[in-house]
Amino acid sequence: MKRLWRALTTLLRGIGSALRWLRRLALTAITLVVVLALFGQLNRPAPSLPDSAVLALAPSGQLVDQLSYIDPFGELLNPTAAPAETLLPELIAVIDHAANNPAITAVVLDTQQLQSADMAKILELGDALLRFRASGKPIVATADSYDSYQYLLASHADRIFMHHFGAVEISSMQAQRSYFADLLERLQIDFHLFRAGEFKDAVEPLTRSGMSASSRQQLQRLVDQRWQLYSDRISTNRNLPRGAVDDLVANYADKLRASGGDFARLAEQSGLVDSLSDRSQRRTLIADWLRAQSAGASPRGEPEQVDSASYAAWLRRNDQQRSAPATVIVYTAAGEILDGQQSAGQIGGDSSAEQLQELVKQQLRAEQPTALVVRIDSPGGSAFASEVVREQLQFARDHGMAVVVSMGSTAASGGYWIATGADYLVAQPATLTGSIGVFGLVPTINRGLESLGVNFEQVSSSPAAAAYHPQQPLSEAAAAIFQSSVDGLYQRFLQHVSDARQLSLSQTEQLAGGQVWSGGDALELGLVDRLGGLDQAIDAAAEIAGFSDYQVTHYQPQLTPWEQFVTTLNQQLSAFTARSELAALLSPLLDGAALPGTAQSLGQLRDSFNDPQARYLLCTLCP
Structure with missing residues (x-):
């Protein structure tokens, strides 16, 4: 028994020593990373542009007017928690400046990672692309496939490239709503609505089982107007006959059957795209087309590219000096x-x-x-x-x-x-x-x-007072x-x-x-x-x-000074964490503090x- 006890004690001591060693190693590694990050921040080279390059635009996530605030330390530990967003004003400023910059010869627009954007933002960005084209410089768009809004943006390019297994998904504008009045009645929860304005239907989903006539009228008008804007812009950009987009959507099934079920071929036959190829061929085709537009002035091979983030950093530095x-x-x-x-x-x-x-x-x-x-x-x-x-x-x-x-x-x-x-x-x-x-x-x-056996009573200094409490009628x-x-x-x-x-x-x-x-x-x-x-x-x-x-x-x-420090540190460590998978190792530490998805959604609804x-x-x- 004593031998067993000594063996167990020795084992526990060994585990304790190993844990202390691992802790010291982790602290040393973190200290080294912080020092290297601060050194990199202090010795960051000034942003610069090549003498001749193509501007690469690849908006990702959602187009926004303002980036959502993300706690920088939380983002450092769990990068996937930050929503993917692209800042629209910055992107437009880059495009407008590049239009008059002789160092930029063309734009390559990759819409593959664009997840969502409202039509107004797409059209505003599209207007900037049209101004770039008006300067005499070409734009090419590329993606494996295009959804409705990705294609609306891509249509502003001179030439559109797509994978031969891809598709252009254009569908009519729709507006849907779910109505919860019947569910709330079953739960015996009452929402009392007070409104001024016949068309003020913001909370109809909580008080009705279906769409009111005024709401339907308003939604239909807005849907029709937005579809007209959408189809007109695509027809103009692609030089399609008036009504061609409407005809494609209305007869899509028949047209797809006629093209042998080939979505990519149908898009090409409909004049929506200009070139179909695999990914490797697409890069060569784009480079060859851009060189042809420059009358052979560009060197053979893929042209040098500068991404929009690097261009924006260079532009900010120049603006600070003005x-x-x-x-x-x-x-x-x-x-x-x-x-x-x-x-x-x-x-x-x-x-x-x-x-x-x-x-x-x-x-x-x-x-x-x-x-x-x-x-x-x-x-x-x-x-x-x-x-x-x-x-x-x-x-x-x-x-x-x-x-x-x-x-x-x-x-x-x-x-x-x-x-x-x-x-x-x-x-x-x-x-x-x-x-x-x-x-x-x-x-x-x-x-x-009351159906659950919970009753509510109260006394008041003024029984006739119009008091409100959610537990009483x-x-x-x-x-x-x-x-x-x-x-x-x-x-x-x-x-x-x-x-x-x-x-x-x-x-x-x-x-x-x-x-x-x-x-x-x-x-x-x-x-x-x-x-x-x-x-x-x-x-x-x-x-x-x-x-x-x-x-x-x-x-x-x-x-705050702390936010500035951690934001700077986060920028320097982003590449390191991606390579070392530090975020994947540390993110489980945050999971215990996270609300379950349902509770979090309810909390956001309450806070609204x-x-x-x-x-x-x-x-x-x-x-």
């Missing part, structure tokens, strides 16, 4: 509008208002002529937060700044409420805007709890208070729009009611001043402010409705 007597600042407000402090990717009533106010005060202290462009890409959200942010646009105007709003994919409901604080509004044809309406949503769960007095609050806010919304757009209240009421408008409709109705993208909004701000020589800067929220007065300016038709 100064001008005036500045146009671009502030991005993207995401749902929530009360309180929020990170990038959402609009926080407190955080966005504080940033805008500090931005204005800094420019006033610097005594430099400044104009402000606010890029809004939001379906709305909290009414209180929307007003707090709108007040800061008015604050900037009160201090002599020209304020212009550039609408992204969406600037509806609360997004449009914010926009009423500006001097001038610029929307894109595919922007969804308007949705001038208000709703309040109040749940009660007393029936469900909603009284008529409380319901009247909620509806009056919503009606009052709606009247304020109408007044804001009337004052900002110089419309009578009766004219504003005809455009309101929760109706969602495309950018083209909004221009005709007087809800915006012109059509265009961010560049046109910047030009408008400079013109209103009277600037002839100015620089453009994009506002970036200040990071955080207005202190339960009143919302939200468009759920809008992406």
